[in-house]
Amino acid sequence: MRLLDLLRRDGVNQAARKKPHTEQSWVAPEWAWSWPANRRILYNRCSADPRGEPWSERKALIWWDADHGRWDGHDVPDRPPSHRPPKDATGPDALAGNDPFIMQADGKGWLYAPAGLVDGPLPTHYEPQDSPVPNPIYHRQQRSPVRQVFGRDHNLYHPSGDEPGSEVYPYVVTTYRLTEHFTAGGMSRWSPYLSELQPEFFCEVSPELAAERGLAHAGWATIVSARSVIEVRVLVTERMTPLTVGGRTVHQIGLPYHWGPNGHSRGDAANELASIALDPNVHIQEVKALTVDIRPGRRPRGPELLDLLHDYQRRAGITRQTGTEVRG
Amino acid sequence: MTDSLIGRNLLAGAEPDPAGDAGHADHPERVGFFTDTSVCIGCKACEVACKEWNAIPEDGLDLTGMSYDNSQGLGGSTWRHVAFVEQTRPVGAPDPSAPPDSDSETELRWLMASDVCKHCTHAACLDVCPTGALVRTEFGTVIVQEDICNGCGYCVPACPYGVIGQRPDDGRMFKCTLCYDRLGAGQEPACAKACPTDSIQFGPLDELRERAALRVDQLHDDGVPGARLYGQDPEDGVGGDGAFFLLLDEPEVYGLPPDPVVTTRDLPAMWRYAAAAAAGLLGGVAAAAAAAGRSR
Ligand code: SF4
Ligand code: SF4
Numbered sequence: 001m002r003l004l005d006l007l008r009r010d011g012v013n014q015a016a017r018k019k020p021h022t023e024q025s026w027v028a029p030e031w032a033w034s035w036p037a038n039r040r041i042l043y044n045r046c047s048a049d050p051r052g053e054p055w056s057e058r059k060a061l062i063w064w065d066a067d068h069g070r071w072d073g074h075d076v077p078d079r080p081p082s083h084r085p086p087k088d089a090t091g092p093d094a095l096a097g098n099d100p101f102i103m104q105a106d107g108k109g110w111l112y113a114p115a116g117l118v119d120g121p122l123p124t125h126y127e128p129q130d131s132p133v134p135n136p137i138y139h140r141q142q143r144s145p146v147r148q149v150f151g152r153d154h155n156l157y158h159p160s161g162d163e164p165g166s167e168v169y170p171y172v173v174t175t176y177r178l179t180e181h182f183t184a185g186g187m188s189r190w191s192p193y194l195s196e197l198q199p200e201f202f203c204e205v206s207p208e209l210a211a212e213r214g215l216a217h218a219g220w221a222t223i224v225s226a227r228s229v230i231e232v233r234v235l236v237t238e239r240m241t242p243l244t245v246g247g248r249t250v251h252q253i254g255l256p257y258h259w260g261p262n263g264h265s266r267g268d269a270a271n272e273l274a275s276i277a278l279d280p281n282v283h284i285q286e287v288k289a290l291t292v293d294i295r296p297g298r299r300p301r302g303p304e305l306l307d308l309l310h311d312y313q314r315r316a317g318i319t320r321q322t323g324t325e326v327r328g
Numbered sequence: 329m330t331d332s333l334i335g336r337n338l339l340a341g342a343e344p345d346p347a348g349d350a351g352h353a354d355h356p357e358r359v360g361f362f363t364d365t366s367v368c369i370g371c372k373a374c375e376v377a378c379k380e381w382n383a384i385p386e387d388g389l390d391l392t393g394m395s396y397d398n399s400q401g402l403g404g405s406t407w408r409h410v411a412f413v414e415q416t417r418p419v420g421a422p423d424p425s426a427p428p429d430s431d432s433e434t435e436l437r438w439l440m441a442s443d444v445c446k447h448c449t450h451a452a453c454l455d456v457c458p459t460g461a462l463v464r465t466e467f468g469t470v471i472v473q474e475d476i477c478n479g480c481g482y483c484v485p486a487c488p489y490g491v492i493g494q495r496p497d498d499g500r501m502f503k504c505t506l507c508y509d510r511l512g513a514g515q516e517p518a519c520a521k522a523c524p525t526d527s528i529q530f531g532p533l534d535e536l537r538e539r540a541a542l543r544v545d546q547l548h549d550d551g552v553p554g555a556r557l558y559g560q561d562p563e564d565g566v567g568g569d570g571a572f573f574l575l576l577d578e579p580e581v582y583g584l585p586p587d588p589v590v591t592t593r594d595l596p597a598m599w600r601y602a603a604a605a606a607a608g609l610l611g612g613v614a615a616a617a618a619a620a621g622r623s624r
Contacts, residue, residue: 200389
């Protein structure tokens with residue numbers, strides 16, 4: 001069926017439906033519409049055991065009605081439990097009624113993945129490329145041994161965990177979006193109506209970090225990594241809480257990443273602080289978790305900016321090899 | 329027009345029919361906004377929808393440091409304004425207006441509220457406007473006619489809420505029209521249409537007042553004793569707002585005046601005093617003249 005026909009099923013604009021939760025099941029299938037089958041919970045088959053009995057009455061999504069030989073329940077099911085695919089079926093058609101993970105090639109949950117993942121077969125934990133703490137699981141393997149790294153002058157990595165020099169970049173940065181802008185701001189930064197609502201690049205810090213580094217609310221701060229030096233306005237807010245990680249306090253800095261050098265509202269770019277280190281399976285760069293230092297005031301301009309950058313790199317003892325090890 | 333206007337104080341007090349008393353015979357029901365701030369998520373869709381529909385210019389690119397509120401307040405070029413208030417209160421405290429106890433754990437509450445022109449029953453802006461640019465519409469709302477306003481600015485200090493404002497590079501005064509053009513076409517205002525949570529509800533004022541009373545009761549039952557209505561009372565200083573609010577804390581917390589009074593309330597009395605004073609002065613002058621004449 002065409003998307004438009006699905007959306008207009010029964011002559012109702014399904015996407016515009018707003019039936020209150022009090023007038024339908026807790027899955028709320030008649031609140032708007034969900035592509036492609038109005039199924040609300042992917043893999044809802046897992047809510048019932050192989051025979052189709054819900055594991056939990058309270059959390060039941062679908063159940064097998066043996067008398068009528070069909071699924072019943074609050075959500076849209078995939079296929080009957082007894083379904084067996086024809087021998088020559090391929091792709092999704094080759095999944096059986098007891099293969100609930102319909103988006104996976106084998107229809108199974110991937111806790112143990114003997115094929116398909118470079119870093120399988122079991123999930124584990126490594127610290128990010130930049131981290132303020134040692135890996136609590138493998139003391140002798142800080143970072144994923146199969147990550148992809150590129151140790152170059154413009155992509156230097158930080159010492160991590162308890163390596164000497166990691167204290168030069170003691171704080172954690174994460175980047176995120178504001179409601180008012182879209183991704184890196186390439187479009188929304190040019191709209192006056194959106195720019196005026198979030199007009200400047202800012203960081204969010206806790207009162208504790210502001211006190212530790214002398215940052216003034218609504219003032220300026222300079223943020224330094226081994227990659228770049230940027231400046232931001234400061235919002236001191238209790239919405240940011242210091243974390244306790246590995247038995248010590250780790251301060252976090254929040255950076256909405258919507259700014260850049262052009263548009264109606266301009267600013268430095270948060271991603272200039274990040275390095276390129278890729279995950280081994282889908283090669284996504286790790287730009288959501290990094291370490292930095294923060295200091296009050298605006299950043300220097302021109303060659304003095306590079307002096308500051310290089311001074312930090314020197315103090316942390318960073319070379320092109322830093323953070324590129326496979327083992328350790 | 330039902331009753332005679334003669335001998336009534338039209339500037340304050342009970343006023344069940346503002347559109348009728350403004351001369352609209354056979355007018356539609358009075359409409360307004362009920363802004364239920366308890367469900368506002370601070371998306372600012374209302375601000376943007378308002379600007380888009382009414383073609384309002386950008387109003388400055390200042391980072392204010394007032395949480396996520398960078399539009400600061402209502403004015404000539406901001407007709408919906410979403411306030412963001414970060415509050416600390418004791419964990420699990422049912423009544424957020426209670427002061428946090430110093431050694432108990434606290435959590436943060438982020439209040440968001442979309443402010444707008446109140447479309448007062450007794451609108452001081454309209455009362456003082458010397459050109460007749462500010463008028464009461466058939467819907468009971470208050471609008472400025474852009475082609476008549478001469479920019480004198482009387483309305484600005486008259487508004488008890490600080491709503492109406494001047495557009496500096498233009499000179500004229502502007503404010504929310506409750507989307508007068510959309511109402512005429514049978515549509516709801518742009519902000520109410522855009523609001524994803526129905527924090528902004530548009531409709532006949534009587535119906536909105538009933539709905540709001542139920543909502544407050546529901547919140548009280550749910551353990552939110554701080555929930556209260558603001559501007560819904562036809563007996564208040566402005567005769568009730570056409571756009572009223574459900575707040576979770578004192579009005580001052582959101583930057584709203586606690587007890588607004590139409591600034592023209594005392595005009596009749598002031599004119600009476602002025603007339604008495606003038607009569608007194610004239611009498612004095614006459615007496616002085618007579619005395620001077622005698623002494624010559
Ligand atoms: S809130 Fe102010 S601008 Fe709006 S109608 Fe009342 S007096 Fe006029
Ligand atoms: S559109 Fe609605 S939810 Fe969004 S900020 Fe405005 S009032 Fe709040």
